[in-house]
Amino acid sequence: MGKVITLLTDFGLKDSYVSEMKGVIYSLLPDVAIVDISHEVRQGDISSASFLLLRAYRYFPRGTVHLVVVDPGVGTSREVLCCRTENYYFIGPDNGVLAPAAENDNLKYIFSLNLEELPVALKEVFSGSFILEKIKTPSSTFHGRDIFAPFACYVSTGSPIIRLAVKKERMVATSLPKPVLTEGGVKGHIIYVDRFGNLVTNINVSLIEKDSEVFLKSGYQVISFGKLKRAYAEVKQGEPLALIGSFGTLEIAVNGGNASEKLNATVGDEVLVMKK
Amino acid sequence: MGKVITLLTDFGLKDSYVSEMKGVIYSLLPDVAIVDISHEVRQGDISSASFLLLRAYRYFPRGTVHLVVVDPGVGTSREVLCCRTENYYFIGPDNGVLAPAAENDNLKYIFSLNLEELPVALKEVFSGSFILEKIKTPSSTFHGRDIFAPFACYVSTGSPIIRLAVKKERMVATSLPKPVLTEGGVKGHIIYVDRFGNLVTNINVSLIEKDSEVFLKSGYQVISFGKLKRAYAEVKQGEPLALIGSFGTLEIAVNGGNASEKLNATVGDEVLVMKK
Amino acid sequence: MGKVITLLTDFGLKDSYVSEMKGVIYSLLPDVAIVDISHEVRQGDISSASFLLLRAYRYFPRGTVHLVVVDPGVGTSREVLCCRTENYYFIGPDNGVLAPAAENDNLKYIFSLNLEELPVALKEVFSGSFILEKIKTPSSTFHGRDIFAPFACYVSTGSPIIRLAVKKERMVATSLPKPVLTEGGVKGHIIYVDRFGNLVTNINVSLIEKDSEVFLKSGYQVISFGKLKRAYAEVKQGEPLALIGSFGTLEIAVNGGNASEKLNATVGDEVLVMKK
Numbered sequence: 001m002g003k004v005i006t007l008l009t010d011f012g013l014k015d016s017y018v019s020e021m022k023g024v025i026y027s028l029l030p031d032v033a034i035v036d037i038s039h040e041v042r043q044g045d046i047s048s049a050s051f052l053l054l055r056a057y058r059y060f061p062r063g064t065v066h067l068v069v070v071d072p073g074v075g076t077s078r079e080v081l082c083c084r085t086e087n088y089y090f091i092g093p094d095n096g097v098l099a100p101a102a103e104n105d106n107l108k109y110i111f112s113l114n115l116e117e118l119p120v121a122l123k124e125v126f127s128g129s130f131i132l133e134k135i136k137t138p139s140s141t142f143h144g145r146d147i148f149a150p151f152a153c154y155v156s157t158g159s160p161i162i163r164l165a166v167k168k169e170r171m172v173a174t175s176l177p178k179p180v181l182t183e184g185g186v187k188g189h190i191i192y193v194d195r196f197g198n199l200v201t202n203i204n205v206s207l208i209e210k211d212s213e214v215f216l217k218s219g220y221q222v223i224s225f226g227k228l229k230r231a232y233a234e235v236k237q238g239e240p241l242a243l244i245g246s247f248g249t250l251e252i253a254v255n256g257g258n259a260s261e262k263l264n265a266t267v268g269d270e271v272l273v274m275k276k
Numbered sequence: 277m278g279k280v281i282t283l284l285t286d287f288g289l290k291d292s293y294v295s296e297m298k299g300v301i302y303s304l305l306p307d308v309a310i311v312d313i314s315h316e317v318r319q320g321d322i323s324s325a326s327f328l329l330l331r332a333y334r335y336f337p338r339g340t341v342h343l344v345v346v347d348p349g350v351g352t353s354r355e356v357l358c359c360r361t362e363n364y365y366f367i368g369p370d371n372g373v374l375a376p377a378a379e380n381d382n383l384k385y386i387f388s389l390n391l392e393e394l395p396v397a398l399k400e401v402f403s404g405s406f407i408l409e410k411i412k413t414p415s416s417t418f419h420g421r422d423i424f425a426p427f428a429c430y431v432s433t434g435s436p437i438i439r440l441a442v443k444k445e446r447m448v449a450t451s452l453p454k455p456v457l458t459e460g461g462v463k464g465h466i467i468y469v470d471r472f473g474n475l476v477t478n479i480n481v482s483l484i485e486k487d488s489e490v491f492l493k494s495g496y497q498v499i500s501f502g503k504l505k506r507a508y509a510e511v512k513q514g515e516p517l518a519l520i521g522s523f524g525t526l527e528i529a530v531n532g533g534n535a536s537e538k539l540n541a542t543v544g545d546e547v548l549v550m551k552k
Numbered sequence: 553m554g555k556v557i558t559l560l561t562d563f564g565l566k567d568s569y570v571s572e573m574k575g576v577i578y579s580l581l582p583d584v585a586i587v588d589i590s591h592e593v594r595q596g597d598i599s600s601a602s603f604l605l606l607r608a609y610r611y612f613p614r615g616t617v618h619l620v621v622v623d624p625g626v627g628t629s630r631e632v633l634c635c636r637t638e639n640y641y642f643i644g645p646d647n648g649v650l651a652p653a654a655e656n657d658n659l660k661y662i663f664s665l666n667l668e669e670l671p672v673a674l675k676e677v678f679s680g681s682f683i684l685e686k687i688k689t690p691s692s693t694f695h696g697r698d699i700f701a702p703f704a705c706y707v708s709t710g711s712p713i714i715r716l717a718v719k720k721e722r723m724v725a726t727s728l729p730k731p732v733l734t735e736g737g738v739k740g741h742i743i744y745v746d747r748f749g750n751l752v753t754n755i756n757v758s759l760i761e762k763d764s765e766v767f768l769k770s771g772y773q774v775i776s777f778g779k780l781k782r783a784y785a786e787v788k789q790g791e792p793l794a795l796i797g798s799f800g801t802l803e804i805a806v807n808g809g810n811a812s813e814k815l816n817a818t819v820g821d822e823v824l825v826m827k828k
Contacts, residue, residue: 004575004578006571006575011471012471013289013312013314013315013316013565014314014316014470014471015314015328015470015471016313016314016328016329016331016332017470017522019282019311019312019313019314019332019335020331020332020335022311023280023282023311023332023335023336023337023340024335026280026309026311026336026337027335027336027337030309030337033578033582035571035574035575035578036565036571037568037571038565038566038567038568038571039565040565040566043472043532044532052567052568053568055568055572056568056571056572056575058686059571059572059575059576059579059683059686059687059697060575060578060579061575061578061579061582061682061683062682064575072532073509074507074508075506075507075508075509076507076509087682130337130338130363131335131337134334134335135335139520139521139522139524140506140507140519140520141507141508141519141521141522141527142521142522145335145522146522194566194567194569195563195564195566195567196595230627230692231626231627231628231692231693232624232626232627232693233625233627233628243692243693244691244692245691245693245694246569246691246693246694246697246698248691251693256595256596256624287747288747289565289588289590289591289592290590290592290746290747291590291604291746291747292589292590292604292605292607292608293746293798295558295587295588295589295590295608295611296607296608296611298587299556299558299587299608299611299612299613299616300611302556302585302587302612302613303611303612303613306585306613319748319808320808348784348808349785350783350784351782351783351784351785352783352785406613406614406639407611407613410610410611411611415796415797415798415800416782416783416795416796417783417784417795417797417798417803418797418798421611421798422798
């Protein structure tokens with residue numbers, strides 16, 4: 001072992017899609033460890049997928065290949081990318097899903113896969129593999145199995161990426177908003193709602209001055225949460241609070257409850273942090 | 277590593293059932309790789325499980341043991357089978373769930389497990405294993421853990437199957453329908469609806485003549501999809517289309533949407549492909 | 553391989569939380585096998601989690617580290633425990649979630665983690681690991697990744713637990729009820745409802761005399777199930793029955809159906825077994 005490939009898709013776990021990707025990966029790399037980041041991304045939700053990748057990527061061993069298949073443009077001419085960063089490889093479609101994580105880890109090179117070279121290069125590296133015959137004519141709707149998975153295996157071996165890809169200067173940018181410094185403090189947005197209904201913002205702890213107060217704009221309402229708390233249990237059961245979440249940014253939560261439902265708030269809503 | 281066992285059940289992921297099977301497997305085969313095909317099959321839905329197995333089995337390394345526990349007859353006298361095919365082993369109850377995949381991979385032998393020989397043979401191969409004592413008296417409702425999982429481990433080692441099973445000529449046939457060639461083209465059926473609402477049919481690409489047109493019969497309606505498309509993006513967002521899916525058969529989909537909901541169509545509905 | 557760490561949380565699979573824990577674990581122990589017991593425990597449902605752990609723990613190899621993060625008290629002063637039992641290690645918050653399993657496996661020692669020693673001890677055992685820098689300042693809301701996961705890795709290596717923890721005599725007790733012997737038989741409770749709607753009780757098979765009859769009290773109703781059956785198929789489709797489940801306790805089920813819905817029964821309801 002030692003090598004890790006992570007998977008992040010919107011395929012769900014009901015069907016066999018994810019398992020087919022894993023079958024291809026184990027066929028080519030019997031000793032790899034495969035970790036699911038999530039397969040429950042909403043269909044085509046590039047923004048949420050890019051957030052999950054940005055959160056999770058850094059907790060994996062150096063050299064991990066992070067493979068993302070949230071790919072509403074499958075079958076069109078959108079490109080297939082591999083980003084080489086300081087510590088990791090990121091593989092996915094050129095739709096912005098890789099950008100936040102790759103840039104966060106000090107992006108070094110962007111490669112665009114040459115689809116015609118892929119089967120040739122695979123044959124060189126994994127000569128004689130049983131599986132190559134089965135994926136050599138890619139399905140037009142499931143590049144995850146037929147293109148992305150074997151490409152990730154190729155990259156995971158450390159083989160030269162330039163053999164089957166060309167460098168490019170730019171990729172599609174992220175649609176995740178950035179926080180803005182204002183006179184009174186910081187203005188940011190909810191960028192993700194987790195399973196517990198916690199409202200994750202893009203306002204990093206480093207932007208928040210001591211004793212600032214937190215506000216949420218939801219529809220016509222402005223809700224105040226007072227100062228940052230340290231733990232859920234600092235407020236009563238069912239009460240809302242603002243705290244720094246495990247992503248290192250401001251989060252709005254309800255102790256033992258669901259903030260998104262209770263506050264009727266969701267991705268895109270504005271959050272303000274006002275200096276004292 | 278190198279050895280793979282796949283799991284396909286209707287146990288879901290909320291309870292600990294699947295993990296107990298994995299615990300038994302790792303107890304007997306510490307170096308195996310376990311891949312989940314799906315555990316979200318609807319309770320007792322043999323037909324959908326057999327479809328998922330048929331799709332996925334071929335993407336795994338030669339020698340993989342595919343274990344299926346969708347077993348409404350657990351505790352009755354239904355037999356426990358191991359099918360030896362050209363490249364794989366298939367283990368599951370004798371209820372038709374293995375048939376499509378095993379026959380597709382050139383079925384060689386069908387074995388029926390002798391339940392009384394199982395604990396004896398396990399002791400020979402995995403002598404001294406801590407776990408054997410715990411599963412030696414099988415629960416009447418959870419053969420997945422107590423019978424199927426250790427049987428799969430035994431088979432995965434390459435030990436002679438005939439030691440604990442008898443050959444048989446026939447197994448319960450599949451209930452998946454087959455497409456029929458008609459004067460005007462091909463008549464088939466929807467055999468699976470995936471997480472995205474895509475309608476997967478049993479009409480293989482090889483049966484479809486160039487420029488054929490596709491129709492769906494749903495209730496009293498007949499819906500036309502025109503000719504096959506190559507990719508979702510060839511029609512507008514929200515529009516339906518027919519294309520060849522990643523299983524190599526005709527699928528009906530909605531670009532960026534849910535065809536099953538939009539067309540009110542589901543498993544069993546008739547699909548017609550008419551020659552030009 | 554050979555080493556196993558199991559995970560049992562209420563984090564769900566939609567977000568990246570579980571994957572971040574796995575990333576940390578593979579960073580420290582590249583050759584470990586990680587098995588998910590469940591991540592679909594209802595938020596903060598300590599009782600159900602403790603039941604799943606009690607069911608599943610025993611089917612894993614000796615030396616397995618069972619890690620449970622169902623932790624409504626995260627960020628408060630609740631302690632982090634490691635229970636050393638006859639065959640396993642159990643790690644989790646001191647809220648009762650470990651107690652049933654640890655006591656069932658002949659509890660030997662209870663250790664309480666010294667949070668300040670953790671990063672120092674990790675550095676000694678996993679010197680130079682890339683990941684340690686990233687988790688050295690634990691988030692106040694996600695101890696699963698920053699404290700529990702690395703603690704589990706430390707324990708899995710067999711390093712002395714006393715290096716970073718102190719022994720204690722007692723832990724928070726379980727809230728799972730115990731069955732009571734009565735003059736007429738046994739009185740117990742439903743302690744878990746599984747995905748199929750099966751009603752799992754705490755009445756062990758060893759407490760049930762031959763030919764006893766089974767009753768369920770649900771609201772003002774008392775429902776009789778007659779004597780124990782051996783298999784679902786002994787009653788007609790849709791009919792309820794009582795049998796010994798795969799946990800070795802009395803269960804109430806509906807053949808091919810959902811007993812919880814059909815009988816309107818759930819956790820906490822009383823079950824009576826009356827001697828003949």
